[in-house]
Amino acid sequence: MATLLSQPHGEAIGYSFTQPTSVPNKEHSFYPYTDNGGSTLGITGSNFAILAGDTRSVAGYNINSRYVPKVFKIGGDDETGEGAHILLSVVGFAADGQALKERLDAVVKMYKYQHGKSMSVGACAQRLSTILYQKRFFPYYVHAILAGLDEDGRGALYSYDPVGSYEREQCRAAGSAASLIMPFLDNQVNFKNQYIPGSGEGHALEPKRADPLSRETVEELVRDAFTSAVERHIEVGDGLQMMVITSGGIEEIYYPLKKD
Structure with a gap:
């Protein structure tokens, strides 16, 4: 008691819980996103379009599953997707991808029920x-x-950023190995920096035109792109899911990839 009374005049007694300590304040927070890895790509032709993706799902260095599809049919009549005429690929956070796919699928089906006709791919692109x-x-x-x-029966491909900016392209890669695959597509599909031999003198050469490729050539390019990517990226592998859309419908093809 005498000690308490002997405090210097005006000096507070140190009973406050707000006194500084050696332990710093810790901010408690929740981050709702994760990247589940994998890659997708799309290429169009004169009368077809192809979307493909690997089937590996990861969380850091852990493999969650070796078969998680990233390419989906949109606007089909049942769970199998029969009657669908649009394809969607999503890569990144798998839960968000599934939610986005289900929402777009519901929108396309509702349009058909309300208007009695299928939604065009251009209108679907704007809606997405x-x-x-x-x-x-x-x-x-x-x-x-x-x-x-x-509407003319030509392949149409639209790529998006996470907040809706989009453009129509002839080819596009996305996901973990996009930086490996996109330069390959620029060279083999867009013919960037490729010229016709003997078309001029010195540097005055005529550039190659990026004409649509045949379906067989595109399927081979897709396989080569993913075969190369799995050699260099640990988040890509296990299986290659490829969907080809033509006037006759949608065909799904599966190829095994490296599992290590």
Whole structure:
């Protein structure tokens, strides 16, 4: 008691819980996203479009599953996707990808029920952009690619960023190995920096035109792209899921990839 009374005048007694300590304050937070790895790519032709993706799902250095599809049929009549005429690939956070796929699928089906006709791939591309933009403050953590046939029967491919910006392209890669696959596609599909031999003198050569490739050539390029990617990237592998959309419908093809 005498000690308490002997405190210097005006000096507070140290009973406050706000006194500084040697342990720093810790901020408690929740991060809702994770990257489940994998890669996808799309290539169009004169009368077809192909979307493909590997089937590995990872979390860091752990493999969650060796068969998680990343390419889906949109607007089908039942769970098998029969009657679908649009393809969607999603890579990034698998839960967001599944949610986005189900929402777009419901929109396309509702359009058909209300209007008595199928939604065009161009209209679906715009609708997907709107869906992504509506979630721009808490976005779907995915890179989406949409494919189908346009009104003229030509292959159409649309690539997106997570908040809805999109453009129509002839080819696009997304996901973990995009930086490995996209330069290959630029060279083999877009013919970037390729010239016709003997078309001029010195550097005045005529560039090669990026004409649509045949289906057989595109399927071979897709296999080569993923075979190369699995050699260099641990988040890509196990299986290659390829879907080809033509005027006759959608065909699904599966190829095994490296599992190590």
